[in-house]
Amino acid sequence: MIQAQHLSKSFGNQLVFTDLNFQISDGEFVSLIGPNGSGKTTLIKIMMGLEKPTSGNLQMSHHTIGYVPQFRNIDNDYPLSIEQFIRLNNKFTLNPAKRKEQNQKIQTILKKTGLTNLKNRPLGLASGGEKQKAYLAQALLNDPKILILDESTASLDVEVKMQLMDLVAELNQKEHLTVIFITHDYDLTKKYTKRALLFENKSLKQVNVSDVSKNMFKMEG
Amino acid sequence: MLQYEFMRQAFIASTFIAITAGLVGVFVVSRNMSFLSHTLSEIGFAGASFGVLVGISPLAGMILFTIVSSIAVGGLSNESSRREASISAMSSLFIGLGILFLSLSSKSSSYATNILFGSIVGISSKEVQQLLALAIFVIIIFIIFYKPLAFDSFDHIGASASGLKTRLLSVIFLVTLALSVSIGAQIVGSLLVFVLLTLPGATAKYLAHSVPKMILVSVGLALSGVWLGLYLAFITNWPVTFFIATYEVIAYFIGLGYKNYKLNH
Ligand SMILES: Nc1ncnc2c1ncn2[C@@H]1O[C@H](COP(=O)(O)OP(=O)(O)OP(=O)(O)O)[C@@H](O)[C@H]1O
Ligand SMILES: [Mg+2]
Numbered sequence: 001m002i003q004a005q006h007l008s009k010s011f012g013n014q015l016v017f018t019d020l021n022f023q024i025s026d027g028e029f030v031s032l033i034g035p036n037g038s039g040k041t042t043l044i045k046i047m048m049g050l051e052k053p054t055s056g057n058l059q060m061s062h063h064t065i066g067y068v069p070q071f072r073n074i075d076n077d078y079p080l081s082i083e084q085f086i087r088l089n090n091k092f093t094l095n096p097a098k099r100k101e102q103n104q105k106i107q108t109i110l111k112k113t114g115l116t117n118l119k120n121r122p123l124g125l126a127s128g129g130e131k132q133k134a135y136l137a138q139a140l141l142n143d144p145k146i147l148i149l150d151e152s153t154a155s156l157d158v159e160v161k162m163q164l165m166d167l168v169a170e171l172n173q174k175e176h177l178t179v180i181f182i183t184h185d186y187d188l189t190k191k192y193t194k195r196a197l198l199f200e201n202k203s204l205k206q207v208n209v210s211d212v213s214k215n216m217f218k219m220e221g
Numbered sequence: 222m223l224q225y226e227f228m229r230q231a232f233i234a235s236t237f238i239a240i241t242a243g244l245v246g247v248f249v250v251s252r253n254m255s256f257l258s259h260t261l262s263e264i265g266f267a268g269a270s271f272g273v274l275v276g277i278s279p280l281a282g283m284i285l286f287t288i289v290s291s292i293a294v295g296g297l298s299n300e301s302s303r304r305e306a307s308i309s310a311m312s313s314l315f316i317g318l319g320i321l322f323l324s325l326s327s328k329s330s331s332y333a334t335n336i337l338f339g340s341i342v343g344i345s346s347k348e349v350q351q352l353l354a355l356a357i358f359v360i361i362i363f364i365i366f367y368k369p370l371a372f373d374s375f376d377h378i379g380a381s382a383s384g385l386k387t388r389l390l391s392v393i394f395l396v397t398l399a400l401s402v403s404i405g406a407q408i409v410g411s412l413l414v415f416v417l418l419t420l421p422g423a424t425a426k427y428l429a430h431s432v433p434k435m436i437l438v439s440v441g442l443a444l445s446g447v448w449l450g451l452y453l454a455f456i457t458n459w460p461v462t463f464f465i466a467t468y469e470v471i472a473y474f475i476g477l478g479y480k481n482y483k484l485n486h
Contacts, residue, residue, distance in 0.1 A: 048382065048384070049384065050381060050382075067382040067383075069378050069379070069382050071378065072376075072378050072379070073377070073378065077426065079251075079425075079426040079427075079429065079430055079435065080375055080430060080431065080432070081430040081431065084430060084431040084432065085375070085376065088371060088372040088375055088376050088379065088380075089372065089379065089383055090368070091368070092367065092368035120430070122430055125484075135379070138376075138379055139379075139382070142383070
């Protein structure tokens, strides 16, 4: 469970959001929506301990979070293969039994994400969708209890978007993974999530997905 | 040629220098710090001259200057454009300082040539021992921090997302980089130490697709370069740095060509 009480964040004297109160239960699939610059990524960073709240508090019952960040600097020259990139998130071990376990885990995740045939391709040469799958696979390597997707589908075509989201939905159902899906995509919000957390006027509103409307994704003001 | 004591010393020293430089170089390249390692070698030059001036050894002066400035750089903003600008401003200052220190000290100009361009003669066995100790220290640090350093160097965003202390890793890396610059400069000179610290790593990027394999390729190229360089320098009496630089540059372009060939076939 994730619970926020009176959570506020400012950078210097610029207020990002104030007095957030919300709750996300285990195994939920929620979307986090709101215009550019409304504080979605900042809130996630607070959840991950990468930023500190200015005031208020945030309680989390699980701390293993898989995060697929909004930006990644992988250029064409990036040398590691898809499999090696995913492996970066492995814990170090010299224990042969553990190493074997890690190897099997990677093969399972490669299979789940449909990357088995591409595992030796340099990540720099992979397509946008393949890259996103690799990021997702890397985030899943540590058996997270919470998965956070920060606009991970933004640059993908509709079909690949659906593939990726179907996969996440499956993990959500079968493995009871809590998913927080940050998006500007109206259709995906409607299709995959039941509840949305909406940033509006520096505050956060909990809305039923049936009440989500297209203009919630537009710029403020 | 190994019947000569000075050649034996030079061989041992450069073997360890090549191993550290090849290893560290993979991370220099993946962290986009080629430019910084260039600047650090210029700062190293100032440090060595300072060492000569105040009567501590050039190696000690180099380590002092490079470690202090690498920690200072680590504290600078993470914005790479601003970092580059600050670094290049610093680098000009340090070259000037190095020249000043040397002219203030009473050493002959051949001494300056040695610091700048390296030398294979005149490394005492005591100095070799110091180099070995430092090189082994760097290698041990890398073994201890291998996993998190590799994650942070090859996927900084993923590493911070997974909760690694990336600031600390960056400082640790910069200190080992400073040490590698200082030890590498003893053979190839401070002017060209960045050749050993960047080119083998950059070539490895074109030839290998996993971190351990990149390290193997990079160390292999650095080792073969210094060994061949020493040998050719011994028989021709030309500067060792010339041969090493030429070899690494050729290897780099072959690597690049191989990569482009594979892309198009
Ligand atoms: N480290 C920082 N220092 C200062 N201001 C920041 C920092 N990080 C974010 N901000 C500011 O906080 C606000 C919220 O940014 P955030 O990245 O959380 O928005 P977002 O909702 O994720 O937007 P987008 O939809 O564009 O990704 C923005 O005005 C941004 O400029
Ligand atoms: Mg964002």
